[in-house]
Amino acid sequence: MKVTKFGGSSCAAASQFSKVKAIIEADSERKIVVVSAPGKRDDTDHKITDMLYLCHQFMQIGIGGDEVYDSISERFLTIQNELDLKIDLTEELEETRKLLKSDVKVDFTVSRGEYFSAKLMASYLGCQFVDAAEIIRFNQNNQLDTVQTKQLIREKIKDDCFVIPGFYGAKANGEIVTFPRGGSDITGSILAAALGVDEYENWTDVSGFLAADPRIVDNPKPLRRVTYEELRELSYMGANVLHEESILPARQRNIPIHILNTNAPNDAGTLIVPRAKRQDEDFVVTGIAGLKNFTVIDVEKYHMTEDISFFRKLCSVFEANNISIHHMPSSIDRVSIIVNEKEMKGLEKKILEEIDIYCSPDMIEITGGLSLIAVVGENMALRSGVSSRVFGSLADEEVNIRMISQGSSELNIIVGVANEDFEKSIQAIYNKFFEDE
Amino acid sequence: MKVTKFGGSSCAAASQFSKVKAIIEADSERKIVVVSAPGKRDDTDHKITDMLYLCHQFMQIGIGGDEVYDSISERFLTIQNELDLKIDLTEELEETRKLLKSDVKVDFTVSRGEYFSAKLMASYLGCQFVDAAEIIRFNQNNQLDTVQTKQLIREKIKDDCFVIPGFYGAKANGEIVTFPRGGSDITGSILAAALGVDEYENWTDVSGFLAADPRIVDNPKPLRRVTYEELRELSYMGANVLHEESILPARQRNIPIHILNTNAPNDAGTLIVPRAKRQDEDFVVTGIAGLKNFTVIDVEKYHMTEDISFFRKLCSVFEANNISIHHMPSSIDRVSIIVNEKEMKGLEKKILEEIDIYCSPDMIEITGGLSLIAVVGENMALRSGVSSRVFGSLADEEVNIRMISQGSSELNIIVGVANEDFEKSIQAIYNKFFEDE
CATH class of the missing domain: 3.40.1160.10 (Acetylglutamate kinase-like)
Structure with missing residues (x-):
């Protein structure tokens, strides 16, 4: 039924x-x-x-x-x-x-x-x-x-x-x-x-979801299959898909959801499936989505990791100002806090002062105009070389990568680029994974 | 003088x-x-x-x-x-x-x-x-x-x-x-x-520092020039260089330090210089260093960023247990806490319980055996395509990348790989940047 x-x-x-x-x-x-x-x-x-x-x-x-x-x-x-x-x-x-x-x-x-x-x-x-x-x-x-x-x-x-x-x-x-x-x-x-x-x-x-925003990529490929998790990630990053809450009951029972087009009922549409039901004939990358207008607060502190309270104090400053931290990639002695530009508005000076007081950093720097791009795909974890292709495609377009964050699940890679490189970057990554295959 | x-x-x-x-x-x-x-x-x-x-x-x-x-x-x-x-x-x-x-x-x-x-x-x-x-x-x-x-x-x-x-x-x-x-x-x-x-x-x-650990890479190239900052990063990641404290007085006065070999006094050695004095004929990447035996605690929580206290609470758990957080790269709804295996020893169960109580995650996972590799170079920021080459070299060796963290300074990229891929990865990155040029 x-x-x-x-x-x-x-x-x-x-x-x-x-x-x-x-x-x-x-x-x-x-x-x-x-x-x-x-x-x-x-x-x-x-x-x-x-x-x-x-x-x-x-x-x-x-x-x-x-x-x-x-x-x-x-x-x-x-x-x-x-x-x-x-x-x-x-x-x-x-x-x-x-x-x-x-x-x-x-x-x-x-x-x-x-x-x-x-x-x-x-x-x-x-x-x-x-x-x-x-x-x-x-x-x-x-x-x-x-x-x-x-x-x-x-x-x-x-x-x-x-x-x-x-x-x-x-x-x-x-x-x-x-x-x-x-x-x-x-x-x-x-x-x-x-x-x-x-x-x-x-x-x-519409005949299902698309692998990228059609306002950025010309005629992007439709997604034949997407997992609930991928959908969540794509929608988080601005892809226009089903509202998460509306799929939750079906998701909890592992019932596949089929997005179809009443005006073209023979089109394959997009099948939203539980993780196990993915089939390996699919593309490595499922979709690419992104959001503009993030702000980066870079904090540098010599021997950062030796101060065991450092990260907690840093997070507290943002919490106290009611600002969500989206990502916090770090290198040695330097961490970048990525927040929504809108949430920071008017609070820049206060935040910098508070970080200064509570965290005694050696340097703080604030830069706006960051876009985040999520490259999403359940199959990414199974194949090596995905990061290489993502960054290769951006290098070919001479896009300067401003941050990278990838947790231990290779379900997605988050790349930060300047707002002005946003569309170009999405197009480049799209071409690499969908046009070159 | x-x-x-x-x-x-x-x-x-x-x-x-x-x-x-x-x-x-x-x-x-x-x-x-x-x-x-x-x-x-x-x-x-x-x-x-x-x-x-x-x-x-x-x-x-x-x-x-x-x-x-x-x-x-x-x-x-x-x-x-x-x-x-x-x-x-x-x-x-x-x-x-x-x-x-x-x-x-x-x-x-x-x-x-x-x-x-x-x-x-x-x-x-x-x-x-x-x-x-x-x-x-x-x-x-x-x-x-x-x-x-x-x-x-x-x-x-x-x-x-x-x-x-x-x-x-x-x-x-x-x-x-x-x-x-x-x-x-x-x-x-x-x-x-x-x-x-x-x-x-x-x-x-010795005739100066080497671009990689000679126990891993055969006959690695000597570093002609390295900045104080690069040296700090290489030494943090286990490269055997001058103790940081011992260079501090000279560093504060911006005095170049020249590492030379008494037994081969005509060798060029390594010149440690302030940032401004780098010359652009150098390699893009200055050096590669790494450390084994980190543990990853992956925490997944649906709508993580909407809970503004989430990161602070998570950091507090580690602080309360006296454990330094080295990195915390995140993807959507998932953050990976990277800590020293030794510091976690015996505390695994306690930490997981406390995260469960304070952060109410949907999933926690703990995985040992992670190596971190730092690819360091002041010149990296100036040239696009560095990440692409790093990940390309690892893809060629079919190394599975378990995490990536790069802040907004492209001074270094931190890559996480399994302990068993550690030597292979360093060798691959070394070859890409030093042998292929």
Whole structure:
């Protein structure tokens, strides 16, 4: 059995609904369907969810909102009519309009996009509609009650095909609660985990993840397979992938997540797998991601390691100023503290003074404009020469390497370069690993 | 003017004394001569200083020592007679024997090697003998009184050639104090600094430092020039060079130190220079050194950087256990703490438990058998591609790189490899930078 989740663009219009139907019918394992609210049909369009937020603001302060709600209502009815569905949402949409004008919470209002989307999809696919409010349970602190949720899902979802709205659930008293992050993806992930399915298919408008940022690298290769760990590392360094929290339930049950494209259903997509399931035909490097605008604080102290409190005192200065340390590579008698430029802003002088007082260094230097690039790949550890190729590609472009950090896991190498070398460096590393193979 | 210092092997026998004389006479700038006690003449021989320590032990517990002292005395008298010197030490040697049997401190006893060596050398060179006790002043806490020392040196040492015994000085009351580390080298360094000479020549039995350990690399290239900073880094990583403390006075005055070979006085030797004086015809990499037997504690924690106290808490665990952190390279959500295997011994379980309690990591792993290799060179920062060549050379040998740390100064790169790859790695890096050029 597979859980399938269709994102906003896959539910944006009747024509997209037909694509979803074709996909569901192509594989009898696709029993559980989670849907988002209709997204944009084109660049000038609005997402239903955004319109519902707007609606809530208008209606709660009592200055209209009916016009916005009219458009929302019309979007759903158009899909219904174009697909010639048995269900008629007209009445429920009007009842909901009244509810939205009453004293409802924003979570209820914005959840209606997924709710109506799922109603239409269930009717169209001939599947059973199950309201997420009945199976996704939150506790009184608005946190997911995983035990209750699992039990409810297992009670309600069996031996049939089901359509479930994503993005929300409810407390025991019926009050609707939305997920703060990860939207409908997390609903699919929770269902996949609770039911222990073979695969969680996440249908989007892209054919999976790319090995590098397409704004930097021309037409980067798609990732066929990526491990949960690699995904985490790529997303940490700015790659635009699934929100981590949304994959957590599936990850905990080791359920593969397949990122697929509703508009090109035969594309291979990206399969997110547990570590053991990687196959060795893949590229050595899985992906390259990076972030700009870090600051380096270099601290030099003769016989640094002989002062056993040195590192602790140094870290304390940053902690006391509420600044996260991202990396701290060191050479002999010199350590480089890498922090976010934004977090340091306005605190430079204070930090330097405090390091001076607490750590008595021989020299402190602060340099901005550092970019960090992560070269990520589970297979890197198995093959020697990866570092050599990374640094070779940068040397060919005459990029000056400002720092290197690699822990004992060769899952990734972090390289620091000047901001102005950022794009060039990513392109060079990409070419070395993906174009030369 | 130059200060010259001659080590134990340069003063081991009459034949060595003649070499010293030839060297002094070859350059009229060589006015100040510091000597060590006679060293070994061959592998079966003993150093005078070692024999004096032995003598002290015997004589202080009153069970002889005369036989040992006889050999010491004979060594000096043989040199005196073979060189047909005007001076006759016979009487003073016998007086000293009596003194050693009285209630003298060990510092006095062991200082006599340099004392008599200098007396002979002064007579042989026709220079003035100045006892170190008169110019190297220690305070009541046995620490060098730099101000007094400088003043005394400037008063006594001018307009002539002088021979001064190394290794010791005296308190104001005349009590002899020896230097705890660095022996006669530090005496030369202090004299060079106090007199502001042009160069401090340190004459030894090797033609300078080598680019790598000759026990690992066959016939490694000598270093023509090395900066104080590079020397510090090479010595930190186990290269057998001058003791840091012994070069400090000269370093503070930016006086170049020239390591030369008494047995091959025309060899270029190694010139230790301040940073600015490096010349760009040198190799990119100055030297390669390394140490075995480090332990890595890998700590993995999801969203590590979001816990701003994480690094401080981690460092505190090691501090509380009195363990120095040598490096802590990190990747995403994973940091590797590198410590000395010896310091960790017996504390492994305790450390892991404490990290678990204070840092709540997702995973901790401890691995021994790590070697650290430092590739050092002031010129590295100026040329791109150094990292590429370092890692390329290791890849060619299929060495698995277990960690990399490079701060923002490209003065050195620290690479971690398994102990069993240590020699192979040093050889590979050496070949890449010194044989292929």
